[in-house]
Amino acid sequence: MRYAANLGFLFTDLALPDAVRAAAQAGFDAVECHFPYETPVADLRAALDETGLRMLALNTWPGDRDAGEFGLCALPGRQDDARREIARAVDYAAAAGMDAVHVMAGRTDGGEAADACFCANLRFACDLAAARNLRILIEPINTRDVPGYHLSGTDHAERVLDAVQHDALGLMFDCYHMQIMQGDLARTLRRLMPRIGHVQIAAVPDRGEPDAGEVNYSWLMRELAEMGYGGHVGAEYRPRAGAGSTAAGLSWLSAFRDG
Ligand SMILES: O=C(O)[C@@H](O)C(=O)CO
Numbered sequence: 001m002r003y004a005a006n007l008g009f010l011f012t013d014l015a016l017p018d019a020v021r022a023a024a025q026a027g028f029d030a031v032e033c034h035f036p037y038e039t040p041v042a043d044l045r046a047a048l049d050e051t052g053l054r055m056l057a058l059n060t061w062p063g064d065r066d067a068g069e070f071g072l073c074a075l076p077g078r079q080d081d082a083r084r085e086i087a088r089a090v091d092y093a094a095a096a097g098m099d100a101v102h103v104m105a106g107r108t109d110g111g112e113a114a115d116a117c118f119c120a121n122l123r124f125a126c127d128l129a130a131a132r133n134l135r136i137l138i139e140p141i142n143t144r145d146v147p148g149y150h151l152s153g154t155d156h157a158e159r160v161l162d163a164v165q166h167d168a169l170g171l172m173f174d175c176y177h178m179q180i181m182q183g184d185l186a187r188t189l190r191r192l193m194p195r196i197g198h199v200q201i202a203a204v205p206d207r208g209e210p211d212a213g214e215v216n217y218s219w220l221m222r223e224l225a226e227m228g229y230g231g232h233v234g235a236e237y238r239p240r241a242g243a244g245s246t247a248a249g250l251s252w253l254s255a256f257r258d259g
Pocket residue numbers: 034059102139141174177200236
């Protein structure tokens with residue numbers, strides 16, 4: 001299995017280009033990030049070219065997090081803001097040579113108006129992304145960490161994928177969120193494999209290094225390979241000893257690879 005360092009949580013004591021270099025030094029096969037927008041894309045490209053790593057994906061802008069926003073794309077009345085941020089994300093991802101954009105839904109009342117808004121913005125995003133040879137990802141996020149998040153389970157994600165019906169649209173299956181919300185990870189991954197655009201892991205319940213907690217990821221990664229998943233697995237966890245200790249907590253990486 002190939003592993004990507006999620007630089008939204010790993011090596012965050014470093015500027016993004018240097019975090020890319022640290023991830024390469026640590027032996028990751030790729031990187032991914034959350035919100036790179038303050039980093040000039042030329043600086044990021046230079047680090048990616050220098051290390052030979054690909055940056056797999058970024059997130060659309062979450063909005064005003066101090067005001068409780070965590071995504072704009074399912075918020076009725078915010079279509080202009082959402083589509084501006086989708087366009088910005090697609091432009092940045094294309095310039096950085098990425099594969100995908102994760103379109104963040106946001107906190108809503110969960111009603112039909114929010115879902116219609118989300119699907120319309122996803123169609124807009126998929127058309128924009130497909131023209132740049134990018135994919136669009138949607139990610140169910142657990143409502144214990146993010147109360148009110150519009151998309152929090154795979155049944156709803158499947159309804160959205162069915163409604164949007166676009167080849168560019170895929171499911172980002174974050175095992176941390178899905179263990180909290182619904183469990184049954186292996187069977188759900190196997191059933192949804194044709195629709196999976198990316199997989200992420202972190203320990204449950206503390207979201208630390210994945211070689212602890214209630215999920216046996218060493219076994220699950222072998223199952224994922226047997227299912228034929230050919231993508232990277234995103235290591236999206238918060239190092240228990242702090243971001244500055246990311247490298248010290250990487251014993252799981254070689255252990256999982258050695259299977
Ligand atoms: O799981 C997460 O929190 C991330 O994958 C994300 O995109 C929102 O930050």
